[in-house]
Amino acid sequence: MHSTETLWSNGTSCPAASADGGCADDQIAGDGYTCRFEQGARPESLILNMGPQHPSTHGVLRVLLELDGEYIVRAEPVLGYLHRMHEKMAEVKTPAQFMPNMGRVDYLHALAWNWAYVGAVEKLAGIEIPERAEYLRVITCELNRISSHLLWWGAYLLDLGAFTPIMYAFDDREMLLDLLQLMTGSRLTYSSFRFGGVYTDASPAFVQGVRQFIPHLRSRLPMYTALVTENIILRRRIEEVGVIPQDMVTRYGASGPVARGSGIAYDVRRAEPYSVYDRFDYEIPVRHEECSMARYMVRMAEIEQSLRIIEQAIESLPDGEHMHPKAPKPSFKLPAGESYFAVEGARGKIGVWIASDGGKTPYRVKLRAPGFSNLALFAECARGTLLADAVAILGSLDMVIPEIDR
């Protein structure tokens, strides 16, 4: 009808369109990015812009798809809609000032990011941590991991068209958030770890609450299995869908449940032990099917393993200080040097690298977000699948966009 007009409501046509001839088809006229996503070899294919506002891209991920019918010829994730310059902010803030940012990189497993940053600073400045604080860190971080996995579970089922599981997951997650609120003072964007300990000591109410929560969640997990995991529709939707071979995992540097679902038993808690994790008896769940179902099963098994860790930690919680008496004041200066600290987040290996020149603020901070590497393999993994499978694959990668964009 109006073939010469642009498809986009802002009225801008692609500036590069005529220059490099990339935008011959008005399907892809648009911003500077879309016009680089040229029509492929098949002239009859459809270019679909999934996101940044789309129900199953969990926030503001944008995926450019070239479709042949409902089959995906090419897929390309576009990042940057939630870029907040965390790394740059780290260069202008003192370590203590930067701590609240760590609750906002990955809002679902904020305590793991807390830990990665605190760990890197402690390593560089040689700050000691009391044993009780280590245990409290383990307990809260694992509780946070469970809440992250529960939310993922609900949201993933939502992606697959089941509306109810997320309500059940939120029921349990609510109890977790109440517990973590007792310890950290906040419900989502925690920043309660401190250089040399944790902000608050565990109250008897918290210890009691955790003790009650463990059997509660264990009694709920069989219901999840019976209601959802064994559902034939779900199994057909995600079994043998989104196969990520080991080779692809290593090429893209994927980690966490994505790697463990492909048979790579890599878990930072085991591979590069930190804190007091070596004192607990737990397993690293690994599946070899390499498909979305494998990643699903890994995460469900991890909930149980986290419960085991919490159970042991809460029973052997040592007495003592929650902050080291010699912990530095917030205005302390980092010594010159470099340090790297990695922890296992709910999505994979979280790494923080700090370089300091001895000034008030670090010279450079690099945040290694696991979601970034995990999402990177989507383009290769989704090729040739159906549109509905792309949603199932994206969900099984468990992306948190703020973490990917940082």
Add this chain to the structure above:
Amino acid sequence: MNATISFDSVLHVVLALVGVAVFVGLNGLLLVYAERKVAGFIQRRPGPYEVGPQGILQAVADALKLIGKQLVRPDRADPLLFWMAPVLAFFPVLLLFLPIPFSPLLTGWDVNLGLLLILAFAGFNVLALLLAGWGSNNKYGLLGAARAVAQSVAYEIPLLLAVLAIAFQEGTLSLTAIVGGQGGMPWQWNIVVQPLAFLIFFVSALGETNRAPFDLPEAESELTAGFHTEYSGMGFGMFFLAEYANMIVACSVCTVLFLGGWKGPFLDGAWWFLAKVYGLLLSMMWFRWTYPRVRFDQLLNLNWRWLLPLGVLNLLATAFVMKL
């Protein structure tokens, strides 16, 4: 029919249509409320409870909101097709209610080809979804429309086969006569004789009415809202109402064919019919809030590989037994 169409019969049909429109409108409100309460019950939350006592006015408030909203058409959408689609989705559904016998006295138009009339006019729904998806100039809408057509065309066949089995058995296409052929007690209903046909009919009806787990044309997590992505206000409201009206028709026909219609163990009447229809509707809602969505190829595989062959076998078996 023939030349004996009199003024009286035309008046009767018009009055029946008005009655049906009222019935559909009221039921739309009721079912929206019921759906949300059922969802709330299944998801362990209260559901609507702010507007009116126990939230019973919530559906009314929603309807008023939809009616009050501006009608928006996307820039490059085809105006004719775009606005025709919701009208075409909703109004033919009213005709479907005409031959349905709510009770011996409460039948809009007792034609001897009632079943045929319903199946014929039900086909309009596909056209409406196709126009909506095509006319709104939206890629998600187009994909949704393509899915809707493939799905509706596919699921019509096993639906017909299941209906044919009953028609064979009863030897009539009149819905009143089919109810008349069944008894009041549950073991005298057709579902006992034709359980497979019932299963095929009900699953196909879920597919035909685009209800979860077969709600692929509007698969929210994949196609944002599928064919009605671009519709708001009453444009969307019409599709919404049509979906519920279609559900009522599907459950009504199911009740007539398999569950003895207005007949019950005692006090035959419209209340039995409505009770059975609402029972089926509740189970449809129950499915929706429990199961994930199937994938499109699986949906079609289920139809072509299972429902269709089973439907044919069932029909052959029925014909064979009837011949004996």
